[in-house]
Amino acid sequence: MPMDVERLREVCQRYGIVRLEVFGSSARGTAGPGSDIDLLYTLAPGVRLGWEIEDLASELEAVLGRPVDLVSRRALNARIRDQVLQEAQPFYAAA
DSSP: OOOOHHHHHHHHHHHTEEEEEEETHHHHTOOOTTOOEEEEEEEOTTOOOSTHHHHHHHHHHHHHTSOEEEEESTTOOTTTHHHHHHHOEEEEEOO
16 A cells, blocks of 8 residues: 555644554455555544544545545444454554
C-alpha cells in the first residue's frame, strides 16, 4: 500500500489517533483493486470524535489512495471483536 508516511502521521496526530491497525481483506492479503481498507483506530485518552470522523476518513483516503472503513477499537462490535483483533496488524503508532 503506497503512502506518504509523514502525511499519515500528521493526520493521526491532528485527530488524536494513537494507533491504527489494518484488518479485513487488506490484512489477509486478499484485497482486490476495488477493496477498501478496514482500519481499527485507538484515540488518545480524553479525545472524542463526532462528525470529525468523516473528515478523518476523507483525509486517510487521500493519504492511502483507497476508500477506508474506520472502526473504533473502543466501540468494536462484540460479534466481530475476536476475529478483528486476531487479524489486526499494526499500521501506525504514535511515538
